Amino acid sequence: MGDRFRVSAAPVPTAPYPEPAAPWWRGRVHAASLIIIAFALLLGLPVWALLSAALTWDAQALQVLSAMAATTLPDYVGTTAGLALGVALGVALVGSVTAAAVTLLDFPGRRVAEWLLLLPLAMPAYVVAYAYTDFLQYAGPLQTWLRETFGWQGRVFPEIRNAWGAGWVFVFTLYPYVYLLVRTALTERAPQLLEAAQLLGASWGRRVRAVALPLARPALAAGVALALMETLADFGVSSYFGVQTLTAGIYKAWLVMDDRVAAAQLAMGLLATVALLLWLEQRAQRRLRFAVQRSGRAGPAAQAVRLRGPQVWAVWAVCAAPLMFGFVLPVSFMLRPLWLGWDTLPWQAFVGWARNSLWLAAVSATLATGAALALAWVVRRLPTWWNRVAVRVVGLGYAVPGAVIVVGLLLPVGWVQARWADSPLAGWVTATVLGLMWAYLVRFTAVALQSVHSGYSRVPTSWDDAAVTLGVCGWRLWWRVHRPLLTRSVLAAWLLVFVDVMKELPATLVLRPFDTDTLAVVAHQLARDERLGEAALPALTLVLVGLLPVVLLSRALRRGEVGAT
Secondary structure: OOOOOOOOOOOOOOOOOOOOOOOOOHHHHHHHHHHHHHHHHHHHHHHHHHHHHHOOOOHHHHHHHHHHHHOOHHHHHHHHHHHHHHHHHHHHHHHHHHHHHHHHEEOOOHHHHHHHOOHHHHOOHHHHHHHHHHHHOOOOHHHHHHHHHHOOOOOOOOOOOOHHHHHHHHHHHHHHHHHHHHHHHHHHHHHHHHHHHHHOOOOHHHHHHHHHHHHHHHHHHHHHHHHHHHHHHOOHHHHHHOOOOHHHHHHHHHHHOOOHHHHHHHHHHHHHHHHHHHHHHHHHHHHHHHOOOOOOOOOHHHOOEEOOOHHHHHHHHHHHHHHHHHHHHHHHHHHHHHHHOHHHOOHHHHHHHHHHHHHHHHHHHHHHHHHHHHHHHHHHHOOOHHHHHHHHHHHOHHHOOHHHHHHHHHHHHHHHHHHOOOOOHHHHHHOOHHHHHHHHHHHHHHHHHHHHHHHHOOOOHHHHHHHHHOOOOOHHHHHHHHHHHHHHHHHHHHHHHHHHHHHOOHHHHHHOOOOOOOHHHHHHHHHHOOOHHHHHHHHHHHHHHHHHHHHHHHHHHHHOOOOOO
């Protein structure tokens, strides 16, 4: 029996095992890295050009800046600071109160209120400005009716075209940034801690003050920073209302005073402010990661407080007010002139404007999404530090205001044209759609990249290793493994860029070629010429297009795919 089960001492083969095959990308590391770095430099060129110009001081630029410092620059800085402060306080109050209402309270129709409060995201701020001006101005229908009915004389309401009116517009179109982040933070992180606080004997008010509000503070800061970046990047509202912001100062220095260096230096001041806000937003987002993850269903103590009777009406009034001011009333105000002037609307011209907007948005969305896919793919397969830095540079583009991008793109064109007078670069950038596409890619590739990165975060890298083990590598790995898993993220990225390009105004206004007016540009020009009835058609078309990502976002929230981190 012992011999039967004796272990054989067969010699172990000493021949070395075959070396594993080198990764498919080993021979292409340098080429892939060079491509991604070159693309990052191309999209970062406006910022580099601004830095170079801002550090250049000549007599003319110094004279222009000195004249502006003695006359208009203090107004630019003071108005911008006051507007930013008002918007920050407004969006913080409206967004946090509505988020707390639909998260911590339970009332009939709460699920409907959750997605209705997102609707102002579909409204471009300049469209809301046109709508309120048309309805509330001296010759508008409201003041005309009040004078005819009550025999009043003169102006009934104060002029809306001022910094206060601009602040009102920004607050009720940008509060969804705060609402969305605070609501998600409270939904994902507050229930268990609220339940623990109640078990320790804390009252409902104390649980809100000591648990819910501190948990929502990072999300509140991030949402306010995003709203302020949009406020500083705006051109349509400030231009139409005549508010002297830094953006208006950039255009005045460039187009009126014809001094590119002074415009670049003002743009750098605006860009530095936006960079500070972006740093604060990212810091606040990192702080959102400290809380425990949701683990199962929260107990009864953590459920929202049930409201009845007059309390329900009070909460609905709180939720309905921003919805009315940010979406329902502006849409109603724009529908009135559209209905009254239906027979005289320029339908033939509208078809051309819509065609220009659609093909520019579709091509830009396709290019930006393709670039985002390539960047995310290279970083996933080649996670070197220089590739990550290059992608981070590309990802910062959305924070750069459109006015800054315009100045940053036209500065190199001016330098090349001054050195080589016969260079075709100026014609390519200003007389074709190449410059416009460049500006769109600089600003909106970051939007697509964020969505693609979100999709890749749900695809474990172990799946890549398993596929390579089975012989699936290279483009086949992307096509057979990544593509089916990223379909929804890619479609979301394409749609978000498409809508953003449709609504984009400052870069399109300056860089568009001749006879390439878009819906946003035409709406701005018609409103500026006081032809608000004709501006209603392109403006409402932009609102309808803007509803698409809002529907997508509300569905993602319902499925729990949007996280606070």
